[in-house]
Amino acid sequence: MEHFKIEDLNFSYPTAKGKLSLENVSLTISKGEYIVLCGRSGSGKTTLLRHLKTVLAPHGKRSGSITFNGVPLEQVSERDQASKIGYVMQNPDDQIVTDKVWHELAFGLESLGTDQKVMRARVAEMACYFGIQDWFHRNVADLSGGQKQLLNLASIMAMQPEVLILDEPTSQLDPIAASDFLNTVRKINIELGTTVIVTEHRLEDIFPYADRAIVMDEGRIIADDTPRNIGKLLYEQKNLMFAAMPTPVRVFYSAGGKGDCPLTVREGRTWLAETFPKAPAVTALPVSEPDEEITDPVLSLKELWFRYEKDSPDILRGVNMEVQKGSLFAIVGGNGAGKSTTLKAICGICRPYRGKIKIFGKPVEKYSTGELFKNCLSMLPQDPKSLFVKKTVREDLEEMSKDKDHVAQIARLCQVTQLLDSHPYDLSGGEQQRAALAKVLLTDPKILLLDEPTKGIDSFFKETFAGILADLKAKGLTVIMVSHDIEFCARYADTVSMFFDGQVLTTDVPRRFFGANSFYTTAANRMSRHVFANAVTADDVAELYRINTGGSN
């Protein structure tokens, strides 16, 4: 039985001068389906999702119809829509209304005027189902991002919705919290039969389990099929969305694999094992020997020890690190391992109580703040929004440098020229990231520090971003980035360092680093490690596959 039926939906925003944000969208969603909606930023995913709930629908010109359980959506009362259609948004923090976990859980029920007894039972149920009992009485402010988003979900589930709509729910979460969250959503779909419609950048975790994947581009639905067929279709169309597909799918098609396309790492392993029943001739790709001696360190950290308060545990416990000039140095590791604190220590925001930090051979404390952040060191913060203080991107950039040619040149480099007259808050996540990078680069840094630069960015923007970083490296800049995104690090970094328990455990080139790990490694490596020795990206696996099967190109 159909749940939502969308027919010929057209929509344009009042400011878009007639340009359609949604064009002839027709879609039927059945009860209990799990649907993944994918597409680049700005392809109309959020606009479409918001139309599925009247109070959230954007203002503008609309034609076409949407029915919910056979009734036109605008005739379904707000109250019914509130309880039956659950909507989880991107930002975990801003969605929360109250200050206590228990109160937030009850918020929707309070709004619906549910009586005390029912409310008590529902809240208890939700707390148990989502494992919230342990933090039931806590302040919302003390929760992690993952817990906050789980709370948002639980608060909506307490109203017992029939449909759950999730708009990039994990874009602000680290990978572990993100896959926890998505597993919970899947569990809801399987155990309760709630219909799920979700948009995501990170398809690895959800794509294989979806009943249907819908691809949008420029406001139109360009594909609507099972995940397995979608991969094939996108590859044949040479669609840019192909880059967002899970690793096994990308490997399969770019290697020219035969048979059924694998969707998960497990299927990928089986596929490789069947293709190569005996060990293939070439199992490893060449690895550039790292220069044993770092000849020209721009930055060196020696035995850094740091804690926030006198009686608190040490965050940094003897960090040693040397960074070669002109390289892209990636720091990976779990939450609370001391990665971001190390960046802060380099910037002089935290002062280690023991150890030495040398920048260009000169101890950091010998620099005045003016000196340090002018032509020397610059940091792109985790939330690029915190850098914007003006009404347009142009004003923001000109705050940093009076030289208009210089601003124009950096804007070109970061590909924000066409965005200069927009308000920084109107940009998408990836655009904000690039505008913020432009702002930071206007200080003419020689060392660029990046804190989680790929958080919440889709795969196309990631490629653009990597391209910009390569340009900067070519100009002699040294880039140090802290990231959870191991796929990105494996692909683009020159050196990867693993942080654990306040120390650097290993430092190596990505191929050797991820090749040696068996859990903390990329999907491509997990999928191929029984056959190939050091393939860490989808391209690596595809290349080795082609070499060994004698495939063309």
Add this chain to the structure above:
Amino acid sequence: MHSDAFSKCHPAVNLVFFLGAIVATVLIVHPAYVLASIAGAALYYMLLSGQKGLKRILVLLPIFVFVTAVNPLFNTYGDRVLFKVFGRPYTLEALLYGASLAGVLVAMLLWFGCYNAVLTEDKFTSLFGNLAPALSLLLVMVLRMIPNLIKKGRQISGSRMSVGKDASNGRTLTEKISGGMLVVGTLMSWALEGGVVTSDSMQARGYGTAKRTSFMIYRFTGSDGVLAAVIAALLAAIIAFCAKGAASAVFTPTLDIAPVRGTNLAGFIVFVIYMLIPSVMHIREAVQWNISRSRI
């Protein structure tokens, strides 16, 4: 904080008790009553906060001495002149009156300290959830917004610092001020943007579609009822005894303090019992716990 029996009661009962204790303390200046109130509050405060509590209570001692000593400087009524300061009499009556007032002040501060530890913000707002749901929700949202703004403000100034545009880095005072204003302005637009999401999230969860109810996390149980009745009865008795002058105390111009004996003694005992309620509950729970543990 250790487990405390009184804190576990319904917040309404807590609130009524503290209101009663504080109002009675402020209105009665009879030295015996003041002492009883200080004793009750100090004991409970120490039970709540242990060693640290004792230190904080000792801090109140200089305040007590100061207020006591200062009162006769302004109030020169009284017969028994101890000595003269700047040609004005410094009288025993005024000194005693000062001591009593200082005692009231100390007792009040202590009761407020206990109030803060027992009636946390969320308990307070939940009390008014049913009476004024909109107001109570507003209060809750403000409580959440303040720490959020502080956190975001820090984040923005940290980001400014890492590109060398720190507000404190400005060369002139105007530069510093305009740098600071930029941070505040950014904070405001950031907060407004977040506000739009919050209001979407509220509407999406049916805010305004029905008459709001309030989730009462604290239940009013039978024992809450009994305690409330006891508190009400004791308060009524205190009022009745006070009306008959059991706690009357006049210091100036001549000392006239009601003696604590006969019926007056009964009134005093009622007052002492009232002030000891939370401490007795706390100690009783601790004792019961020890007994039941020793049986294992």
